[in-house]
């Protein structure tokens with residue numbers, strides 16, 4: 001990855017606000033010296049960061065290219081038009097809106113554009129790996145609309161028969177396909193047929209796998225679905241933002257679909273777009289169209305598979321016994337229920353950042369789930385390959401074995417005390433500190449932003 005020296009920018013920050021400078025410097029050190037394995041995170045290029053930190057942050061530009069409310073938008077129009085055209089080309093769609101502030105408002109905008117309050121919607125259940133905004137009860141999407149979720153089967157794969165049953169009996173206006181914790185290829189084609197039979201709109205939320213699709217490492221949903229939403233900062237490796245895209249199939253179903261979505265984003269839900277983010281998205285889309293990105297996307301999946309194999313070899317169980325994408329979902333129930341919190345914290349001490357997660361049919365609660373979610377996008381950006389995955393897999397298995405004996409008390413007050421004691425113990429745990437040193441050593445061979453020297 002090519003990088004530029006940015007000491008000037010950082011020295012200005014240091015002078016103006018030493019407190020912020022210090023926090024940013026510490027975060028940079030954390031990212032450099034540890035293994036970032038939250039599957040929804042990544043490291044953008046310096047070019048993306050430069051655009052995100054540029055003068056474009058100074059501008060207001062409500063409206064769309066050529067149709068702005070304020071003056072002075074001739075260059076912003078260039079930026080937004082480029083982002084739109086690049087998104088259309090990369091994902092094979094006929095319309096793209098690049099203004100959503102992030103994934104959750106993008107998903108809400110789609111629902112508001114397609115449904116009336118009270119309409120039935122259906123998405124993968126949250127605790128089966130689905131996303132909050134696909135109709136979970138604590139999200140507005142589950143309160144404004146009648147949510148009838150579908151699930152995964154005991155083997156962890158999406159229950160397509162259940163989707164069909166819900167589609168034919170409950171006639172959802174929107175069916176979501178996409179997830180936040182699902183490790184297998186999405187059945188876009190099968191769900192496309194079901195949506196056609198039942199009359200539903202099929203919306204693919206590809207937030208996690210957008211970069212894999214762009215790089216040819218996952219099937220594209222565009223021939224099968226009507227609408228696609230995505231964040232831009234996960235496998236796509238852009239700045240934090242989102243896009244809504246309409247496919248040819250979507251425009252055939254409703255020729256006004258693109259217009260309805262644009263109007264729902266602005267003026268329906270949002271104000272001025274974040275033009276500095278739009279420029280960062282345009283750059284990420286350009287980067288994702290290059291041959292090197294195809295290699296990157298394939299490597300993410302190869303790395304995830306190598307990591308999965310190593311973990312399983314070391315006795316760690318995975319939901320669906322493997323992965324087709326960038327993500328692994330570790331099932332810790334062989335050691336008891338609600339173990340995710342202990343493993344997440346212990347891995348943190350060891351310098352490996354993951355997140356606790358529910359697993360399908362979790363015997364514990366979403367607050368104290370029985371799984372761990374991890375992924376390879378960020379460590380692949382650093383240049384790590386299968387050999388490093390085998391090392392990391394062994395280290396993760398060692399950490400899990402080190403803390404598998406901790407048991408979460410049933411009583412809520414006792415639980416807090418126990419967790420406090422646990423945290424103090426793992427912070428001093430010799431084995432974890434030793435692993436931390438191995439992790440730092442490994443990271444030192446895969447430099448991150450080497451020319452940024454605060």
Ligand code: DSN
Nearest residue numbers: 039040103131180181
């Ligand atoms: N928070 C994102 C993730 O980690 O998957 C989804 O919103």
